[in-house]
Amino acid sequence: MAAPHPESWIRVTPQGLYCEPGDFFVDPALPVARAVITHGHSDHARPGHDAVLATPETLAIMAARLGEGGPRSPQPLAYGQSVTQNGVRVTLVPAGHVLGSAQVVLDWQGSRLVVSGDYKREADPTCAPFEPVSCDVFVTEATFALPVFRHPPASGEVRRLLDSVSLFPDRAHLVGCYALGKCQRLIALLRQAGWDRPIHLHGAQASMCELYGRFGIALGELRPVPRPQKRGETVLPGEIVLAPPSAEASPWMRRLADPVTAVASGWMRVRQRAKARGVELPLIVSDHADWDDLLATIAEVGAPEVWVTHGREEALIHALAGRGVRGRALHLLGREEDEDAAPEPEPEPAEGASA
Template identity: 70%
Template structure:
């Protein structure tokens, strides 16, 4: 392991995004590039119009559903754990536990191993494969919830709070704001696991990805498009929609709607109140503080690069433990996540 082969000399921020020089590819670039390795299908990681796209089969399917003709020119699917050579580097994808198809990118060159984890979480998710720990020399981590105030409760408790509210206010329609990719399907599966077997009513925008999840083997039970039902018939029912639709005219047709949002940001009351949420559900697809710090301990990387979120706090935590931490500012990340993705 030569010092001059240190990853900071060959894995760098460029105007297009994170670039691996010896492999001649970008990871989650935010502008069109010749060759992109994509960690997962969220819009701030998977952009349209790249030439060659490498990702898991599920992520490729998601990108194609979202972008259609603009998804890319050619696609290469890689199974979890399968490794290939890209330029002088060896690359493999391992599960990140974030959403269906999400992967960490493991890159090896010059005796160094870097893991770019994309977005991840450590708790169980019935819609995707669990995060896999890969010990490495440099770990690139997100920091969306990198403050000790963020400790997500068990998701079953949050689903129970939703069902309890439905029983206390049976005359109201419960509108749950969820991100269309990942969160929607996870909340649906959690509701099914909690025994809610009534039809669930979804916003039209959620339909294509719900259908794709079904096709990829994630059963969601009976779903109906909410606008095809009469508003007054939806009292006591659970509806799912993108968070932006909650404050939109779309929501006015339903019986005395009770706005709920499923997001890690709901942990902080004032955040929830600012968005006029009456029932905040703390359900996140991102690692909370404990999951982040536990992960840094387990991958045992002497060096950690921190992207989008509260980088300072996580770097401070690293410093207290003798880990070298540095901030990696990726353009275009975070803003959107702040409000929607989580």
Template identity: 45%
Template sequence: MPGNFHIDPWRPVERAVITHAHADHARFGHARYLAAEPGVGVLLSRLPGIDVQGLAYGEAIVVNGVRVSLHPAGHVLGSAQVRVEYQGRVWVASGDYKVEPDPTCAPFEPVRCDTFITESTFGLPIYRWDSSREVFDGIDAWWRHNAAQGRASVLFSYSFGKAQRILAGVDAAIGPIFCHGAVEPLNRAYREAGVALPPTRLVSEIAAKDKAAFKGALIVAPPSAQGSTWMRRFGEYSDAFASGWMRLRGTRRRKGVDRGFVLSDHADWPGLQLAIGATGAERVIVTHGQIEPMVRWLCEQGLDAGAFKTEYGDDAVEADSIVDTAGSAA
């Protein structure tokens, strides 16, 4: 295919098409970037100074004879599937995606294609999500109980995407909300993109010795803050982790938090099956996550399935990683 562009490249290229701004998919060093318009602000907040072109969802451009368009992936703000058409054949690269509605980003849009390139972060039957409303009801109940006891509630989550989804989903009437310095700039980018989030304050705005200011508050922080001296300022607190990996008891135990909330910005096993089936693709290529089980299942369905070796989904890329061997920001 003569397009002379690369999708989520991990080495410097002349023209990069970016599915979303998580660090394993969007990296410094490319000469030019193309991304979905709603995510340009977030991309610039993470990669300041890059030369980026925003493209509206569904709008097509022709790059060296190849027709390219971006379509909502439902993963985080500005996440996109990349549709590529050349000589009557259509490929779609999903990037990361989820099919559950999320008020902080455009919902996943199935795109018909001949070949679908999919993630498989949670590509095992054990991964089945409860509705987000049930999860947020649980978070609210935990926060409300802690507030009644005069404790702070510290909730660890990925700073981009998950944190903003939590802010949009919790009951802000329970108490004040504070955010870590890694989270607040992304909140600002979301608000500038028109996403409604409740009022938040930086933790650093409060004097380190003023522990009383955090009683009854919700504090949203990246996983890297856990166990750090930064936590000492909250006085008595309860902590929790929000991630799809919380479905595994062993992960909850290893993280050593009081609560684990199963909340993911990736599709679960049924969601992956639904999304793949909706494309009508005869060929499916799996890029990262639970690759072998997904390829095996796809072959059992009579599809032509295989895998690409990529550098996506390596949590070491994200400073706020959760488990050493799992997939991308969960």
């Protein structure tokens, strides 16, 4: 008997992607009894679930970010290990997006579907690299699924940042970056590029850096941004400060010495967006696959059918049709790029933190 098509056992519901024989959801947008979570970003890891299966790192991130809203019954599953739920085998493999991010491999009666979550293919010293898994249906993101989005190597963008620091030694460099994943990746890339001085953090960034440290990701010396000693004074000329992107429009940045404003995001490829935000130094550093890597990944997994979610579905589906691959837009709700989220309130300065 032929294996059942995944369309017969995986369906889209108001809560999200539902595995019917296993009776669980993947990255549900609403609270559910059983969920498998791909990674800790807030548009995938929602509060209020009962039982949650995820990597140990993702569960730790959820506990730190959600507090009492975290899963009531967390179930850690390491990469490459499997559990079976009502006959459905669930395996988590690295997605290369952020610490603990996983693809969800679902096997049922000889049929295989892979939910990639968010992923990237470029090397990242702070998380395990993406592992392609052959499958019958591949569920892919499409955040940057337009040919204009071809990301340059992140190491070159970090070199541009360091060149600017050398060029403007009397100015602080304030880099807007999302607190989970992008911040830690930038720090690691700066260390690889030879920047061994302390890196200063907005208070919203510190807790995730500490969590990365607990999982063995060395980030070097990290310090909070000090308050000026006197009214009218500024701090940190010649230093690098990392903060949520929206912090650049807040009074908080006035303490910095004539800051060069930078944002690290795949969206910085769009010059109009950088200009509209007044970004002086746009850095094209993305934690998502670009156009070429999306197409290469889909070819590598060899799925004859691809389901596309959150992003530029139409462009990717059109491109896949020309390659003989059937595409389907899932139109899942609540999926969005999280890099422009408002910063959390900054805690009072403490002594230097390291991770």
